[in-house]
Amino acid sequence: MDTKKLIAEFIGTLWLVLGGCGSAVLAAGYPELGIGFVGVSFAFGLTVLSMAYGVGHISGAHFNPAVTIGLFMGGRIDKKDVFPYIISQVLGGIVGAAILYVIVTGKQGAEIGTFAANGYGSLSPDGYGMTSALVTEIVMTFAFLIIILGATDARAPQGFAGIAIGLGLTLIHLISIPVTNTSVNPARSTSQALFAGGDALVQLWLFWVAPIVGAILAGAVYKAVFEKKQ
Numbered sequence: 001m002d003t004k005k006l007i008a009e010f011i012g013t014l015w016l017v018l019g020g021c022g023s024a025v026l027a028a029g030y031p032e033l034g035i036g037f038v039g040v041s042f043a044f045g046l047t048v049l050s051m052a053y054g055v056g057h058i059s060g061a062h063f064n065p066a067v068t069i070g071l072f073m074g075g076r077i078d079k080k081d082v083f084p085y086i087i088s089q090v091l092g093g094i095v096g097a098a099i100l101y102v103i104v105t106g107k108q109g110a111e112i113g114t115f116a117a118n119g120y121g122s123l124s125p126d127g128y129g130m131t132s133a134l135v136t137e138i139v140m141t142f143a144f145l146i147i148i149l150g151a152t153d154a155r156a157p158q159g160f161a162g163i164a165i166g167l168g169l170t171l172i173h174l175i176s177i178p179v180t181n182t183s184v185n186p187a188r189s190t191s192q193a194l195f196a197g198g199d200a201l202v203q204l205w206l207f208w209v210a211p212i213v214g215a216i217l218a219g220a221v222y223k224a225v226f227e228k229k230q
Helices: 003-027 036-059 065-073 079-104 130-151 161-180 186-196 206-226
Strands: none
Touching (some): 003 036, 003 186, 036 161, 186 206
């Protein structure tokens, strides 16, 4: 296994968590100048877009266990790379969340609150239940993987995949932040839940199961329906 690939996945996932969740925790509700849902949505998209061009040529820019599994199902990566990638992504996400925690708690009287954790019920920004969360995360991850598989297909215009993928993630957040605070990424969910604790940890299972199910379905569908036949 190429260590450079694992370091790239670590750094990319760290940046995704620090940039995306950091925007939600630090800037979304800032008085008068807060960036809100739209700003957070773009922040997540920009983290992926920027790192796709920064380290995508090294590791493929997955930054997400669901993406790695979906690409494996689509026949794009070797089985031996799956678990090393996932471990690097989860560790990168945790370090990104740790950096954010240090920043947030550096302000006198600061509280981390939900720390941009994902959830349903009381943790859903608009109070959506478990079924809504499950359906949302499966469908959004499915769509995300179709975008990724299509944009990185050899038949697609070259050099533009990062833009399509980054904007795709932005759109996903614009749709689903009110439902689950948007995961589609088990590493991102794990990193925040570890610091938020409580119900965020209890509900974490959904944000592993649903994205992986969506990714598996997308990988299988793309390979069966859209992949160029030899």
